[in-house]
Amino acid sequence: MSDLILELKDLSHSYDGKEISLNNITLTVNKAERVSILGPSGSGKSTLLRLIAGLEKPYSGTIAIQGKIVSSINQMVAPEKRNVGLVVQEKALFPHLTVQKNIGFGIRKNQDRSKIISDLLSLFKIEHLSNKYPHEISGGEQQRAALARSMAPDPELLMLDEPFSALDKKLKEELYAELNQIFKEREQTIVLVTHDLDEAKVLSEKQVNLENT
Amino acid sequence: MLPFSLLIIFCAPIFIVLSSLFGGYSDNWVHLYNYVLADYVSSTFFLISGVSVLVFFIGTITAWIVTNYDFYGKSFFEWSLILPLSIPPYILAYTFTGLFDPFGDANNLIRSIFNLGSDVSIFPNVRNIYGAIVVFSFTLYPYVYLVSRSAFLNQSKSMKESARLLGLSEIGVFFRLSLPIIRPAAIGGMMLVIMETLSDFGAVDHFAIQTFTTGIFRTWQGMYDLQTAMQLASLLLLVVGLFFILERSSRNKAAFTSNDSSFRPENEIRLPSMKSFWAFLICFIPLFIGFILPITELIFWAFESESSFINKKFIQTSFNSVSLAIISGLVTAFLALIINFSIRFKPGAIIKRLSSLLSIGYAVPGLILAVGMVQLFIYIDNNFLDSTRIVLTGSIFGLLLAYIIKTYALANSSIESGYERITSSMDDSSKLLGSTGWGMLARVHLPLLKTSFLTATLLVMSEVVKELPATLILRPFNFETLAVSTYIYAAEERMFQAASPAIAIVLIGLIPIFFLSKMIRSSNKSG
Structure with missing residues (x-):
C-alpha cells in the first residue's frame, strides 16, 4: 500500500459560487506525517479541513484519501x-x-469498544473523568x-482545527508534549490548522502557509 | 415536501374564510352591515384599546419594580406574577360575575359583615365592556410582564448611572430612559394580548358584549348563515393580520433591548419599609385579581356544589380533554421537530419561509379556524368522501387538526430555541463518527432536545385544554371537553357545577407555567 494518505489537487472552494474562499490548493500528506496549515484569518484554513472531512463540496479540483478520490x-x-x-x-x-x-x-458496533475506550481514557489521562459530563x-x-x-474509530487522518486556542499557555505546553508522544506512538497522520507558528513547529514536521501554496 | 404539504393544510381554512369576501352577500349581511357592524367595530376597538393601555401599565410597572428594587416578597413575585396565564379569560369572567353580580359572593359577604339590606350593592356591575377590559387585562398582562422583565434585566447599570448623573430621578430614569428602550419589546407583548383578546369568545359572550367573535357565532348558530359568518370572520382576520404584522415588526425592533441574555443589572435598590409596602401592593394587586381571586372563588364553588366534585361526567370530560391534549401535544411537537430537523440539513430561504408561515395558525382566532375548517370538511365530505353522511365534519380528526394548526407556533418556538443550542460542530462530529440523518436525530438531537420537546408538548396541551370556540364548533356530537363543559354550565348559570372542570383547566394550565416560573427562578440564581 502506498504511503500517501491525503492528496489535494487544484482544490478550490466557494460558499456562494461567486467569491472564491480557497484557490487551487495542491498538497500531499504521507502516512504518519504531521503537517500544519498556517495562514491569516479568512485564508480558508478551516474550510480546507471541512472540505477534506466531506462537510463542504469543492468548487473545483479533487481530494483523494489513500489513493481514492473522495471529493x-x-x-x-x-x-x-x-x-x-x-x-x-x-x-x-x-x-x-x-x-x-x-x-x-x-x-x-466495534466488539472491542470497551477496551478502546479504556485505552484512550488512560492514554489521555482522563480515566477519572469517564463518568463525568462535559x-x-x-x-x-x-x-x-x-x-x-x-x-477512537482509528482514523487514517486526524485533523485538528485550532484545538488549543481556548486553553492557557501552561496547559497548552503540557498537552503538546503528551500529544507529540501519543501521535508518534500511534503513527497518527495529522493535519493541524493553527495561526500560532510556535504551536505548528512543536506539533508538526512540515508547515504549509496557505497563502504560498 | 413535508413543510409544503403542511402549509397547504394549515392555510386552507384561512383561504376558505378569506375567499368568502369574493362570494355573494346575503340579506343577513346587508342587515349586519346596516345595523350591527358598526357596533362590532366600535366595541372591539374600545375593548382592545382599554386592554392595551391597562396591560402596558401593569406589565411594565410590575416588571420594573421586580427587576430594580429589593422589597418584601420580591423573589416570590418575580415568578408568581405569571400565574394568571393559567386562567383563561372566560374563567375569570365567570368568577367575576359570580363574585360581583348584585347577589354575588363578594356583595353577599359585605352585606352580611355590615348587616346591609339586600338592595345594597357595593361593587359596580361587571357585565359590561369595562368588566371585560379588566378581565382580559388581568389574565393577559403576563405577556407584557415577561418581555419587559427580560428587557429591563438587560439594561446596563452604567447607562442608568449616567442618566442619574445627568439629573434624572429614579422615576425619571423609568419614564425617560428604561421605558422608551424596552418599548418595542413591550409593544410586541401587547400585540399578543390584542390578538388573544380579538380571539376570545367565552368572556365576551358571558358579558354579552357585541364583538366580532360573538357576531360570527350568532350569525352562524343563530341565523344558520355560514357564508355571512365567514365574511364577518374575514374582516376580523384582516384586523388580526394587521396586529400580527405589527407584532413581528416590534420583535425585530426589540433586538437592541436584549443584547446579552446573561447580563445582570446593578444591585437592586433596597426599599425602605413604606416604599416596600407600596411595591408589594402594586405587585400583589394583579396577582390577586388575576389568580388568587378566581382560584378562591372556584374552590368555594367546588365546596358548595351539591353534586360530588369528581363525578362520572367530570371523569369523562377530563379524559376527553386530556386525551386530545396529549395526542395534539405529541403530534405537534413531533411535527415541529421534523420540520426543524429538515431546515437544519436543507438550509434555504424557501424552506425557512415555509416553516415560519406554518406558525400563522397561532394568530388566527379559534372561531375563524373552526369556521374555515367546517366549510373545508363539508366540501371534502360532499365531493371526495361519502356524500350521504358526514365523515370529517364533526370528527375527532377535524378537532385534532384544528388544535395542531392553532398551536404549531408554540411547539415550533420551543423546538427552534432548543436547536439553537446544538452547535454545528456537534452535527459535524456526529457525521464523522457515523451517525447521519435519522441516526443523528435519534442519538444526538432528540436526547439534547428532550426538555424542549417536553416544553413544546406541555405548552400545546395547556392551550388545547383551554381552547373553547374551536372545540365548541368542531367537536363531535355529544362530545364534551373541560372547556365546553365549563362554558355550558356557565351559560346555564350553574356556577357550582362549572367549578370542577374550571379548576381542572387551571391545574393543567399551571403545568407549563410551573416550568416557566422554574426557569425564571433558576435564571435569578445563575445571575
Missing part, C-alpha cells in the same frame, strides 16, 4: 465513510453523554476527551 465536482463520499477525524476549537462534545460515552460514540470538566479536559473521541 470532486461530480463525486462526494459521505463524511462518515472517509475514515477521518476532526477536532475543533469550540466545544463539540455531546453534552448529554458522559466522557466515556462520548468516546464510544463512533465505535458502537459541563463538569475543565476546558483542557474537554479537549482531551474530544481528541480521544476522534481517535
